[in-house]
Amino acid sequence: MKIIITGASRGIGRGIARVLSREGHSLGLMARSEEGLRETRNSTETPQNTYLRACDIQDAEATKSGIDYLCEEMGGLDVLINNAGSVLRKSVHDISGKEWQSLFATNVHGMFYATQAALRHMSQQKRGHIINISSISGRLPLPGGSAYAASKYAVTGFSESLFQEVRDLGINVTTIFPGSVNARPDDNEEWKLDPHEIGEACAQCLSYRPQACVSRMEIRPSRVQRE
Secondary structure, eight states, X not given: OEEEEESXXXXXXHHHHHHHHHTTOEEEEEESOHHHHHHHHXXXXXXXXXXXXXXXXXXXXXXXXXXXXXXXXXTSOSEEEEOOOOOOOOOTTTOOHHXXXXXXXXXXXXXXXXXXXXXXXHHHHTOEXXXXXXXXXXXXOOTTOHXXXXXXXXXXXXXXXXXXXXXXXXXXXXXEEEOOBOOSTTOOOTTSBOHXXXXXXXXXXXTSOXXXXXXXXXXXXXXXXXX
């Protein structure tokens, strides 16, 4: 398959890329950091089949241009994985307007820009699969996470409505809800999910025939570290 992954320069995006490269897929990687994208490509098993485009997903035109470029380099598009996202853990009393807007610009607007650009390609070929990485906070909000939860609820609502809108075009939509993920190099909390496990979830969703779609998948740590 020919797969585009946003937010692929580190963390969950890198984990997804490494798993899907093992499966033999061609990958198009997008993120703001070109250096991070190169590091991700070098960590895959098939760097020769991995294409890069550095851009800011908050920019609609840059995102469309990036999707189009990667589609041309790969020779088409089968799957878009909307993974790019920011996390904000802060009391509602302390969140600035700029922080709120930036969070939604990445988590919601960027997802929309990438999806709309990808759908132009998928609609023409009457097939495709979109996987949106939401969060357990998109179902079960936590204290101190109001802005993040609001953005991920938006991801969930968009995804589930999109599923209904494009299913008759032969396009599947999956929403994945990860729990806590050990996504940073300096995060040694082994009780958390590993990024590659989110990649395995994506691979599983893509393993079904096109006539079957896993519309929701939740993956959580089996144990939670207590204070």
